[in-house]
Amino acid sequence: MKTTITVNGEARALDLDTRVTLLDALREHLGLKGSKKGCDHGQCGACTVLVNGVRINACLSLAVMHDGDEVTTIEGIGTEAALHPLQQAFLTQDAFQCGYCTPGQICSAVGMLQEAAQNWPSQATEDLTAAIALTDAEIRERMSGNICRCSAYPQILAAIRDVAGEPA
Amino acid sequence: MKAFTYERATDVTAAVKAVAETPNARFLAGGTNLLDLMKLEIETPAHLVDVGRLPLSAIEATADGGLRIGAMATNSQVAADATARARYPVLVEAIVSGGSAQLRNKATVGGNLLQRTRCAYFYDTAKPCNKRQPGSGCSAIGGLNRNAAIFGASDACIATHPSDMAVALTALGAQVETLKADGSSRMLAVADLHRLPGVTPQVETELSPGELITAVVVPAPPQGGQIYRKARDRASYAGGLASVAVAGGQVALGAVAHKPWTAAQAQAALAGGASHAEAAKAELAGAQDQGRNAFKIALVGRLMAAALDEAKQGRGA
Numbered sequence: 001m002k003t004t005i006t007v008n009g010e011a012r013a014l015d016l017d018t019r020v021t022l023l024d025a026l027r028e029h030l031g032l033k034g035s036k037k038g039c040d041h042g043q044c045g046a047c048t049v050l051v052n053g054v055r056i057n058a059c060l061s062l063a064v065m066h067d068g069d070e071v072t073t074i075e076g077i078g079t080e081a082a083l084h085p086l087q088q089a090f091l092t093q094d095a096f097q098c099g100y101c102t103p104g105q106i107c108s109a110v111g112m113l114q115e116a117a118q119n120w121p122s123q124a125t126e127d128l129t130a131a132i133a134l135t136d137a138e139i140r141e142r143m144s145g146n147i148c149r150c151s152a153y154p155q156i157l158a159a160i161r162d163v164a165g166e167p168a
Numbered sequence: 169m170k171a172f173t174y175e176r177a178t179d180v181t182a183a184v185k186a187v188a189e190t191p192n193a194r195f196l197a198g199g200t201n202l203l204d205l206m207k208l209e210i211e212t213p214a215h216l217v218d219v220g221r222l223p224l225s226a227i228e229a230t231a232d233g234g235l236r237i238g239a240m241a242t243n244s245q246v247a248a249d250a251t252a253r254a255r256y257p258v259l260v261e262a263i264v265s266g267g268s269a270q271l272r273n274k275a276t277v278g279g280n281l282l283q284r285t286r287c288a289y290f291y292d293t294a295k296p297c298n299k300r301q302p303g304s305g306c307s308a309i310g311g312l313n314r315n316a317a318i319f320g321a322s323d324a325c326i327a328t329h330p331s332d333m334a335v336a337l338t339a340l341g342a343q344v345e346t347l348k349a350d351g352s353s354r355m356l357a358v359a360d361l362h363r364l365p366g367v368t369p370q371v372e373t374e375l376s377p378g379e380l381i382t383a384v385v386v387p388a389p390p391q392g393g394q395i396y397r398k399a400r401d402r403a404s405y406a407g408g409l410a411s412v413a414v415a416g417g418q419v420a421l422g423a424v425a426h427k428p429w430t431a432a433q434a435q436a437a438l439a440g441g442a443s444h445a446e447a448a449k450a451e452l453a454g455a456q457d458q459g460r461n462a463f464k465i466a467l468v469g470r471l472m473a474a475a476l477d478e479a480k481q482g483r484g485a
C-alpha cells in the first residue's frame with residue numbers, strides 16, 4: 001500500500017504491506033536504526049518517536065496509519081556536530097550504560113517537555129488546575145513509559161533536569 | 169500477524185457502512201490494543217477501517233452543564249482539557265493512571281472503553297481460554313488468577329476489564345453515543361456497555377457488530393468530592409489490581425469484574441448513613457475470590473474506605 005510519511009523533514013514515499021509497523025518502516029525500510037525495538041508490544045518505550053510533535057510507541061502503530069504525518073526520530077534530533085541539549089545532557093550526566101533505551105528516552109523527553117510546557121497533567125500532578133511545575137516526581141512519572149534495563153534512572157532524571165531547569 | 173486490507177475512513181456514515189459490509193472487518197482507532205492482539209493472532213481481522221482521523225475528537229460543554237467527549241479524542245487530550253480538570257478530576261486522575269504518556273497520546277476514548285482483558289491466558293495462545301476460543305475451557309480457574317474478578321464471574325470466565333477511564337465514567341454516570349449500520353443512533357450508559365461473562369465471555373459488550381462509538385457524554389458532576397485511587401504492582405505504567413472511583417455518592421470499582429463495577433451496595437449503604445468502612449463491607453459481602461486473588465477483597469475494602477474518606481475531605485468538590 002502506498003504511503004508517504006515525512007520523516008525528519010523529508011517526504012518519504014513507501015509501498016508497504018499493511019502489516020508493517022511504523023517502527024519497522026523506519027528501521028527496515030528507511031534504514032533509520034536509531035529507534036529501537038525492545039518489546040514490540042507497547043511495554044518498554046524503546047521505540048518512542050514523535051508524530052506531529054507528540055510522542056508515541058512506533059511499535060503499536062501501522063505505517064499506513066501515518067500517511068501525511070510528520071515523524072521525528074532520534075536521527076532528526078540534533079546532529080553529531082550540533083547535539084540537541086538533551087543529547088548533550090545525557091552525555092554530561094552519563095545517563096546510559098548499554099544505550100539501547102537512549103534514543104527512546106531522548107525522543108520521549110523531547111515530547112515530555114512540550115507536554116509539560118502545554119500544561120498537560122500527569123499522575124504526579126497535585127493540583128490539576130494549577131500550572132505544572134516539573135518537580136523530580138513529575139519528571140519520573142512522565143518518563144515512566146521508558147524502561148531502562150541498565151537502570152540509569154537517576155542519571156536520566158539528572159539529564160532531563162539539566163534541560164528542564166529547576167521547578168518554579 | 170495475519171494479512172489484512174486497510175482503508176482510512178473520512179466520513180462517519182461510510183466508516184460504519186464499510187465495517188458492516190465487509191466480512192470480518194474492524195474499526196481501528198489508536199491501535200494500541202487491537203494491533204497488540206493482532207501481532208499475537210488473538211485478533212485476526214481481514215479488513216481494518218481506520219477511524220482515527222474522523223472528525224470525532226471535539227470536547228465540548230453540553231447545554232445542561234455536562235461534557236461531550238468525541239470518541240476519537242485521545243486519552244491525553246481529555247486529561248488536558250480544562251473543563252475535565254476543573255469539573256471531573258476523577259476522570260482525569262483515572263486517565264493519567266493508565267498506561268504511559270506515549271500510550272495515552274495514541275489511545276482514544278472509544279478504544280479505551282473497548283480494550284480487551286489482560287488475563288494472561290487470553291494472551292497465551294497455547295492455553296485454553298473460553299474468551300479467545302469459545303468452549304475450550306478457562307485456564308485461569310485454578311490457574312494463575314491473581315488478577316481475576318471478585319464480582320460477577322462465571323464458570324466460563326473470571327477475567328477483568330482493565331480500563332481505568334471506564335471506571336471513572338461509570339461513577340460519573342456517563343453515557344456512550346453510538347451509530348449503527350442502519351443509520352440509527354442511541355445512548356447507552358457506560359455502566360451498561362459491558363456484559364458479565366455468563367456462558368458467552370467472548371461477547372463483551374452490548375454493541376451490535378459494526379456499531380461505532382461516536383462520543384461519551386458526561387452529565388453535570390454530582391455534588392461532593394471526586395477521587396480515583398488505583399492499587400498496582402509498581403508505582404506507574406502498570407495495570408490495576410483494584411481501583412476505586414468516587415464521584416459524590418457514586419462509587420465504581422475497577423479490575424474486579426468483567427466490566428467497570430458499580431458499587432450499588434456501597435452506594436445504598438452510604439445513602440443510608442453508613443460509615444465508609446461499613447459501605448465497603450456491604451459491597452464486599454457479595455465478593456467471591458478465586459484463591460490467588462483473595463487479597464483483592466481486603467485490598468478493595470481498604471481502598472474504597474480510603475477513597476471515600478479522601479473524597480469527603482473535599483478533593484475535587
Ligand SMILES: Cc1cc2nc3c(=O)[nH]c(=O)nc-3n(C[C@H](O)[C@H](O)[C@H](O)COP(=O)(O)OP(=O)(O)OC[C@H]3O[C@@H](n4cnc5c(N)ncnc54)[C@H](O)[C@@H]3O)c2cc1C
Nearest residue numbers: 042197198199200201202266267276278279280331332381
Ligand atoms: C503496556 C500497556 C499498558 C496499558 N496500561 C493500561 C492501564 O493501566 N489502564 C488502562 O486503562 N489501559 C491501559 N492500557 C490499554 C490502553 O489504554 C488501550 O490499549 C487503549 O485505550 C485502546 O485505545 P485505542 O484507541 O488504541 O484502541 P484500538 O486498539 O484502536 O481499538 C481497541 C478496540 O476497540 C474498537 N474500537 C476502537 N474505537 C472504536 C469506536 N469508536 N467504536 C467502536 N469500536 C471501536 C476496535 O475495533 C478494537 O476492537 C495499556 C496498554 C498497553 C499496551
Ligand code: SF4
Nearest residue numbers: 287297306325326327
Ligand atoms: S478468565 Fe476468561 S479470559 Fe482468562 S482464561 Fe478464563 S476464559 Fe480466558
Ligand code: FES
Nearest residue numbers: 038039040045059
Ligand atoms: S518496542 Fe515499542 S514499546 Fe517496546
Ligand code: FES
Nearest residue numbers: 097099148149150
Ligand atoms: S542504558 Fe541500557 S537499557 Fe537504558
